[in-house]
């Protein structure tokens with residue numbers, strides 16, 4: 001049986017005709033690439049505006065009763081130049097007029113926002129000579145706005161099975177009443193994952209403008225190494241701590257079906273990119289640490305009470321004070337008679353008085369100490385479980401950089417070590433950890 005590759009191309013990969021030609025080259029170079037999910041045209045340069053952003057502006061002008069024809073004309077011109085340079089026949093004016101008519105019926109913003117991927121996909125389908133399949137006919141949300149997985153996977157599978165190949169717009173689907181609903185921003189990644197799952201693809205290639213996920217933040221570390229292989233669990237840890245390469249929700253459909261994701265670079269198609277999978281091929285050799293990520297903006301609330309350890313339910317009652325104020329806790333390191341709750345500073349400040357009052361009244365502690373301005377850094381790698389001396393290396397690196405460690409928390413799965421440092425030491429710490437922990 002022949003393999004099936006689902007490909008999704010992001011906005012910068014489809015920003016103009018020359019990018020679309022590169023995409024066509026990539027797709028046609030491998031006949032296994034049969035289902036293409038497209039984003040709307042993205043930025044062509046740093047100061048350019050994404051078509052989706054133009055569409056949202058157009059909608060807000062319309063909703064305020066302002067003149068929006070200028071913005072609509074800009075959108076028409078973006079597509080007209082793509083069509084001209086691709087040398088295809090496509091009546092963009094008729095399409096834009098139809099959208100304008102529809103808009104006057106006052107459909108929600110989602111309808112207009114979705115037209116970026118709708119038009120781009122129709123144009124790409126025309127250029128490739130592939131059938132176009134409207135996402136509204138194959139991706140379904142239920143009344144609560146959640147994806148109706150069963151109906152979507154079945155309908156999409158039945159529809160795509162009959163076709164040799166297809167172009168499907170990313171970012172949207174339809175509600176039970178037929179109206180258009182979009183995913184959150186960047187949601188074409190989710191569409192790609194849904195398509196891959198529905199057609200039981202062997203791999204989901206997500207093509208973007210970088211050669212994969214980086215092992216540290218490039219704004220802090222000079223040219224960090226690309227991660228060649230990463231598990232879904234490691235990806236989740238690193239994304240949670242601020243590393244981004246893919247929409248967070250995009251992993252779920254493919255992960256459940258064991259389909260790997262390969263992040264690739266449209267501008268450098270020879271690069272292998274990053275392979276994200278549940279388990280990695282047995283011959284893959286990796287270091288103990290896969291990546292480093294972190295975030296600033298945390299506070300630690302330390303509660304001390306002598307004999308706390310003997311008081312049943314102390315921790316539960318403390319955490320409940322945070323949860324009833326709507327504040328999730330990030331970490332909760334404990335000592336014999338102390339317990340700290342690490343939370344997002346902004347959220348904490350908004351509820352500070354209620355929380356401190358709750359702790360004083362309900363737990364009668366000896367002391368409460370608040371430390372603000374903490375940064376949390378996660379050093380992540382499944383390989384850490386079996387390698388000795390990882391923690392020693394981390395602490396030596398930070399000591400060598402003159403960093404005072406404020407908190408340490410090792411996840412119980414032993415695949416991450418979280419270190420709290422002063423925000424002022426954040427960049428220095430990331431660089432020291434990268435230098436010591438990542439092979440480069």
Ligand code: ASP
Nearest residue numbers: 039052171185186187188
């Ligand atoms: N075009 C949409 C956005 O800009 C969706 C996407 O590109 O994934 O958010």
